[in-house]
Amino acid sequence: MPYVCRWGILATGGIAESFAKDLLVDPSTRSVTKIRHTITAAASSSGASRARKFLEDLGVADSASSYGSYEELAQDPNVDIIYVATPHSHHFQNVMLCLEAGRNVLCEKAFTVNAAQTRVLIDKAREKNLFLMEAVWTRYFPLSEYLTDTILNGTIGSVQRVIADLSVPTDPDVANSESLSRIEDPKTAGGALLELGVYPINWCFQAIYNVIPADIRSPPSVKAVIKKYPSGVDETTSMILVFPRPSEYGGDAHAFATCSITPGSRWRETRAPQPSVRILGTKGELELYHPSFRPARTRLMTENGDIVEKTWPHPGPGKGSNWYNWYRDERLAEGEARGMAWQADEAATALSTDQKESSKQSLEESLVIMQVMDEVRRQGDLVYSEELESTAYPLQL
Missing domain, CATH: 3.30.360.10 (Dihydrodipicolinate Reductase; domain 2)
Incomplete structure (x- = not known):
């Protein structure tokens, strides 16, 4: 029997919708047979009604919970892993919330605003014995x-x-x-x-x-x-x-x-x-x-x-399916997936074998990349607000 990975979606914007649509495509279309995905919950900071509309559009509202706060999602026992789809300015606070609640996390890139925040997240995941991965989707194509x-x-x-x-x-x-x-x-x-x-x-x-x-x-x-x-x-x-x-x-x-x-x-x-x-x-x-x-x-x-x-190509339901995925102004051809499920397969495979990070991009590599971007910003005198750069938790942004 394939391992069924239960996903919670944190935020309901365009990138979350594109990811979720790909996630629900039958994995066998991309020759994946040992993993299956299901969405069991979603949360929107705009309210539970927005989360429910998100789930309705995906066709899973009857089998998934909708929440009006990220805190509620992080406490849902029917979620194996949370996909964090907020802007990177909020990643540190959102991922910390999930890790503190004992939830595995796949977080959109850039991982955080700076390397210090990434270091704290890695340490917290290891302290809690949780899976953590940066969603660099291209790495898994x-x-x-x-x-x-x-x-x-x-x-x-x-x-x-x-x-x-x-x-x-x-x-x-x-x-x-x-x-x-x-x-x-x-x-x-x-x-x-x-x-x-x-x-x-x-x-x-x-x-x-x-x-x-x-x-x-x-x-x-x-x-x-x-x-x-x-x-x-x-x-x-x-x-x-x-x-x-x-x-x-x-x-x-x-x-x-x-x-x-x-x-x-x-x-x-x-x-x-x-x-x-x-x-x-x-x-x-x-x-x-x-x-x-x-x-x-x-x-x-x-x-x-x-x-x-x-x-x-990124296989999806195929022509004649009347199924489309898109992001912003880019609508793909009928039946063509965007390609975001490959990273979900990697995360689910890791969970099924009790691995705590990706086999293709380690947390150490994500940290080094954030350190590189820190140095680029230092040389270019690019600084954000103290709140966005902070490693204090929790902070209201």
């Missing part, structure tokens, strides 16, 4: 397994450089007013780095840091420049990361990660799509095509002249 295998089997040789970008324009023609407010607002820890930069940074880590043995990994050095938006958040951020490695692993590797909320990579409007992630090795190159938050195409080029192109 089949495409990502292919990326890792391509590097580990030596197809492109030793990785020497990674170039990664995610730039999404936030003008009114492209994004809705709600996202504009959150992304540009320092009161919600807005800006390009924490909203978008987590993607290119993670691709750099996955291609360089994650593929060598844990006992020889070292955090990268960081050089960064930030251009400020009128509101005070970062509009454009550019980073050079130098990963130290022993000579037998190719020596130091360089990574260039960029993100912006104004000059966007308009992949939908580009007639000849360009890669948003390039992984360059001594024997070849692997390219991931726009957008880097959900790449669906790769191109592998090797020194002997071979070129291998692949597409990476």
